Amino acid sequence: MRYARGIEQVYFKALGLITRTVGRVVPPDDVEDIVQETYVKACQVKNESDIRNPQAFLLKMARNLALDHIKRAEFRLASSMSGAAGETDYEPRSSGDLTHDTAAGDQEFALFCESIRQLPQQSRRAFVLKKVYGYSQKEIAIQLGVSESTVEKHIASGLLKSRQFMMKHASVAEFAKPSVRE
Structure with a gap:
């Protein structure tokens, strides 16, 4: 019989x-996947004696x-939204400067995340479950605990409001970008 180590008991x-x-x-x-991942990581701890408060x-x-997990999900959401960018009037521009474009991309992603945070709670939950986690309606x-038609309305509303937010606030961000002459 194998005896559990201290951290496993905790x-x-x-x-x-x-x-x-x-x-x-x-x-x-x-939840269950992350709780299990926590257990796996806990079992991999080498020096339990270095941990003052195992529960904390x-x-x-x-x-x-x-x-x-949420960060990875937000990245997947941003990636899926980049495919939808062609459906809007908002198009990020490239300056030709890789460092600048990377920083601008980070700003645009942060702006997108903020647009999602601004949604009403039910719309935000429906939108994230659909676009990030790929749940069906x-x-x-x-x-x-709502009807499928309500879910559809929440998702459509979330998409519309996030696009409006992005377009409104992107104009401020665009002002700071150098213009590219073609």
């Missing part, structure tokens, strides 16, 4: 707290893993 005692902590950051369907360590690790309707 993990199992704090499992409910870890699950709730992760659940505050990510959608319910992703595990909670911080779980929260960081959840935040990393039916799955989102069940998750949010």
Whole structure:
């Protein structure tokens, strides 16, 4: 029989707290994966004696893993939205300067993330579940406890409002960019 190490024992005692902590950051369907990833990472810890408060360590690790998950999801959302950029009047311009373009891309991504944060809560949740996590409208309707037509309206509204936000605020960002003469 294998005896659990100290950090593993703390993990199992704090499992409910870890699950709730992760659940505050990510959608319910992703909680279990992140909690399991936390366990795997905890098992990989070499020097447990260096950890002063194992429970706080595990909670911080779980929260960081959840935040990393959200960042990856936001990146996927931004990537999927770049395909939709041709559907709007907003087109980022290239200055020909790689450093500048990288910084401008980071600013545009931050602007996009802010546009999503500005959405009403239900629209934001429906939009993120659809565009980031790839849920179907039916799955989102069940998750949010609303009809599929309401989900469709939330997603359409979220897309429209985020585009308007981007276009409105991009004009300010464009002012700071050097113009490219062709």
